Structures are given as structure tokens and as C-alpha cells.
Amino acid sequence: MTRPRTLSEKVWDAHVVQRGDGEPDLLYIDLHLVHEVTSPQAFDGLRLQGRTVRRPDLTIATEDHNVPTADTHLQIADPVSRTQVDTLRANAAEFGITHHPMGSDGQGIVHIIGPEQGLTLPGMTIVCGDSHTSTHGAFGALAFGIGTSEVEHVLATQTLPQSPARTLAITVDGELPAGSTAKDVILAILGRIGTGGGMGHIAEYRGSVIEALSMEGRMTVCNMSIEAGAKAGMIAPDETTFRYLEGRAHAPAGETWAEAEAHWRTLATDPDATFDKEVRLDGAEILPHVSWGTNPGQVAPLDGRVPRPEDLADAGERQAAERALEYMGLAGGTPLREVGVDTVFIGSCTNGRIEDLRAVADVARGRRVASGLRTLVVPGSWKVKAQAEEEGLDRVLVEAGFDWRDPGCSMCLAMNPDKLEPGERCASTSNRNFEGRQGRGGRTHLVSPAVAAATAVAGHLAAPSDLAPAGA
Numbered sequence: 001m002t003r004p005r006t007l008s009e010k011v012w013d014a015h016v017v018q019r020g021d022g023e024p025d026l027l028y029i030d031l032h033l034v035h036e037v038t039s040p041q042a043f044d045g046l047r048l049q050g051r052t053v054r055r056p057d058l059t060i061a062t063e064d065h066n067v068p069t070a071d072t073h074l075q076i077a078d079p080v081s082r083t084q085v086d087t088l089r090a091n092a093a094e095f096g097i098t099h100h101p102m103g104s105d106g107q108g109i110v111h112i113i114g115p116e117q118g119l120t121l122p123g124m125t126i127v128c129g130d131s132h133t134s135t136h137g138a139f140g141a142l143a144f145g146i147g148t149s150e151v152e153h154v155l156a157t158q159t160l161p162q163s164p165a166r167t168l169a170i171t172v173d174g175e176l177p178a179g180s181t182a183k184d185v186i187l188a189i190l191g192r193i194g195t196g197g198g199m200g201h202i203a204e205y206r207g208s209v210i211e212a213l214s215m216e217g218r219m220t221v222c223n224m225s226i227e228a229g230a231k232a233g234m235i236a237p238d239e240t241t242f243r244y245l246e247g248r249a250h251a252p253a254g255e256t257w258a259e260a261e262a263h264w265r266t267l268a269t270d271p272d273a274t275f276d277k278e279v280r281l282d283g284a285e286i287l288p289h290v291s292w293g294t295n296p297g298q299v300a301p302l303d304g305r306v307p308r309p310e311d312l313a314d315a316g317e318r319q320a321a322e323r324a325l326e327y328m329g330l331a332g333g334t335p336l337r338e339v340g341v342d343t344v345f346i347g348s349c350t351n352g353r354i355e356d357l358r359a360v361a362d363v364a365r366g367r368r369v370a371s372g373l374r375t376l377v378v379p380g381s382w383k384v385k386a387q388a389e390e391e392g393l394d395r396v397l398v399e400a401g402f403d404w405r406d407p408g409c410s411m412c413l414a415m416n417p418d419k420l421e422p423g424e425r426c427a428s429t430s431n432r433n434f435e436g437r438q439g440r441g442g443r444t445h446l447v448s449p450a451v452a453a454a455t456a457v458a459g460h461l462a463a464p465s466d467l468a469p470a471g472a
């Protein structure tokens with residue numbers, strides 16, 4: 001009998017094409033996603049060596065980081081952004097890669113389009129020159145971000161040398177309180193284990209709270225694995241996964257579906273398998289969370305207060321908190337609900353999917369955005385945008401005063417026209433609150449879509465349950 005294995009070990013083992021003593025394993029890569037930021041030098045490298053793309057059919061490119069989210073029928077105005085996007089287009093054409101240009105049906109944030117097109121499947125190895133590739137682990141794929149030289153290696157060979165990672169089980173049992181979401185689960189996990197808590201590990205999220213999440217919610221959780229320093233984050237595929245995938249453009253169909261599903265069912269961690277490290281959270285204790293600092297581990301329940309650095313026992317944490325509060329323009333001890341914002345950003349590969357937009361529309365329906373507040377609602381892809389419009393969500397949002405945009409990374413990282421001004425404070429459904437992340441001097445509070453929407457209405461950090469009844 002083979003020894004009991006975890007989900008990640010099974011997927012890893014199935015992809016080893018070469019193993020040698022003291023050497024990293026050479027892994028076969030099933031899907032390589034490409035965007036305009038981390039690919040230009042990789043393609044240049046191929047050209048220099050006269051090489052081709054080994055499997056153009058397993059390589060998919062999209063434009064996301066640099067695209068504007070308004071007037072997308074026009075040329076990109078910024079010359080640097082335009083060059084990056086034009087370069088990707090030229091490379092995709094030269095090397096025969098499927099490419100989704102700005103404004104086309106299949107375009108969107110790289111981590112949104114893979115799953116929605118059924119390209120992302122359980123048991124696969126998936127890489128992209130992007131740290132949030134961990135998103136795809138929600139399907140039980142082993143998915144991780146790689147650097148540009150590795151992008152070149154995968155383009156040329158469809159393989160990647162990798163040293164095995166350790167395994168980490170993050171179990172969230174029980175049931176979430178009403179009003180808490182997948183985003184709150186991952187923010188609470190980050191609050192517990194910190195930004196280094198997953199370092200060197202592949203995380204597997206398990207337990208009844210994770211099992212009860214939709215695929216959208218599972219993607220939100222896996223997306224932020226990298227914020228804990230984990231190499232990847234995975235969830236065992238189950239009925240929820242299969243129902244999400246069935247009928248998607250690139251998912252197996254007919255007889256191959258049944259075969260695929262049977263195989264996917266074998267991927268779950270064996271009952272006797274052990275992890276190198278385990279963390280447990282009680283779902284019942286996970287309340288809506290917001291970040292108060294400048295890394296995604298600096299979070300607190302919305303019901304709480306901005307921490308007082310002097311109360312922190314650890315000297316390193318105390319200094320980090322002092323510095324963060326200074327940048328954030330916050331005083332320790334301030335109730336989080338009293339923190340007013342200038343901007344609300346809803347979107348990104350963390351929370352730019354249809355379920356996220358539904359959650360926002362549910363709060364917006366019959367209400368108004370606080371006066372003077374800037375909002376951006378940015379669907380993660382054109383498919384998400386089209387579905388939202390089919391469901392009438394855009395009308396609800398526009399009537400409430402939200403700005404309804406075109407797909408892209410947008411204000412998640414401000415590599416495009418959507419940026420915060422210095423000192424501007426933003427409630428954001430994205431994944432990083434680093435200094436300057438959303439624009440130089442901008443201040444970010446990471447929140448769930450529901451909290452973002454309620455904050456837009458209230459003008460300060462708020463949960464939907466804080467708001468007066470709609471229409472009142």
C-alpha cells in the first residue's frame with residue numbers, strides 16, 4: 001500500500017517527470033497563464049535563444065494589470081501601459097498563443113478567467129508570473145506564482161524544477177455567524193498566523209466552514225494564501241467544485257467528464273495523511289474583519305478598535321504597528337467604525353466575481369452612496385460584467401450612485417489610471433494594503449464586498465447590519 005498522502009502531495013507526485021537525489025523535482029505544468037507585466041523578458045529570452053513555446057495550446061494570455069477601466073474602446077493613453085500591452089499582443093501572435101485583448105469576451109483578470117472558462121481543473125499544475133496564482137488552488141489544483149525567468153523556462157519546456165514544500169493544514173470548523181464571508185475567513189486566518197505563517201508551506205484549507213463555501217468564496221480564501229507567505233493554497237474538490245465546472249467552455253464533457261470526475265474524487269487528502277503543521281480556527285468566532293495597518297496580517301474585527309501599539313508585547317510587532325498607524329493616519333484606540341473613508345474599491349482577483357457583485361448589489365439596493373465618496377465597482381472579467389448586467393446588478397449599483405466600470409486589476413495595484421491620491425483612504429475588497437499599493441500615499445483598508453458596500457453607504461467602515469433599512 002502506498003503511504004497516506006495529502007491533496008498537494010498527490011498532485012505533486014503525479015507531475016514529477018524527473019527526480020534525482022539532492023535535486024529539485026522537475027514538474028510537468030498543465031496550464032501556464034500569462035499577463036503583460038511579467039512576460040516580456042521571458043519572450044525576449046526565447047527569441048534570443050531561437051526557441052519556441054513548447055505547448056502554445058497550454059499557454060493562455062490576457063491583459064489585466066495595465067488596462068484602464070473606463071473608455072476601454074479607446075487606445076491606452078499611458079505610453080508605458082500601452083507598450084506593455086502591445087508587447088504581449090505581439091508576443092502572443094509571434095508564438096501562437098491564445099490571447100484575450102482588452103475589451104474582448106474572454107478578457108479579464110488572469111485568475112478570474114481561468115476558472116470561469118473551465119481552464120482551471122482539479123489535479124492540475126498551474127503557474128503564472130503572478131503571486132495570486134494560488135487562487136486556482138480552490139479547485140484542488142497545485143497553483144503557484146513564478147518569476148520571469150521561470151516563465152521563460154515553462155514557455156520553453158512546459159516543465160519547472162521545484163523543491164518540495166512542507167504541508168500546512170488550516171482547518172476552519174463550525175459555522176460562520178450571519179454576515180461573515182469568505183473574505184472574513186481569510187482575513188481572520190491572516191490575523192492569526194501573520195504574513196509569515198505559511199512560509200515554505202503549501203496550505204490546505206479544510207473543515208466545515210470551507211466545505212460550505214461556494215467556489216467564489218473558496219477562490220477568495222485561496223487567493224490570499226500568498227499573503228501568509230504560503231507557496232500555494234488548496235481545497236479538495238467536491239460536489240461544489242464539480243457543479244461549478246460542469247458545462248464550462250474548456251471543462252471535460254460527455255464521457256470524459258465522468259472519467260475526470262471519478263479521478264478528481266481520488267485527490268482528497270487520505271484520512272491518515274499527516275501535515276507538517278496544523279492550525280485550527282472556530283468558524284463561529286469569525287466576525288467581519290477589516291485591516292487597520294499596512295500588511296494583510298494587521299487586521300481586527302470591525303467591532304473592535306485600532307490597536308494601541310503600547311499594548312503589544314512583542315517589540316517587533318509594536319514597532320510595525322507604530323509605523324503602520326503613522327502611515328495610515330490612525331490613532332490607536334479608535335473604534336474601527338469611526339474610521340471615515342474617501343473611496344470604496346470593489347473588484348480584484350480576490351473579490352471581483354459574480355457572487356461578490358451580488359453581495360454588493362444586495363446592500364446597495366434602495367440605498368445611496370454617501371455624498372462626496374468615490375466608488376469603483378470593477379468586474380473581474382467581461383463574462384462577470386455581462387452576467388451582472390443580465391441580472392440587472394449594474395442598474396441597482398448605478399442607481400445607488402456606484403461607478404460601474406470595465407474589467408481589469410484597476411485600483412488593486414494602481415498600474416493603470418485608477419489610483420488613490422496621497423492621504424486618500426479607501427475601503428478595498430482587494431488583497432494587499434502595503435504602503436502605496438493603491439497609489440502613492442494612499443491608505444487601504446481590506447474588507448469583504450458586503451463591508452465595502454455598507455462602508456460606501458455609511459461613509460465610514462461599516463457592516464450591512466449597521467445600515468438603516470433600505471428605502472428608509
Ligand SMILES: CC(C)[C@H](C(=O)O)[C@@H](O)C(=O)O
Pocket residue numbers: 037038065129130131132145413
Ligand atoms: C504584477 C504582478 C507581478 C503582481 C503579483 O505577482 O502579484 C501583482 O499581480 C500583484 O498583485 O502585486
Ligand code: SF4
Pocket residue numbers: 064065109110111130132348349350408409412413430431
Ligand atoms: S487584481 Fe490585484 S492581486 Fe489580482 S492579479 Fe491584479 S494586481 Fe494582482
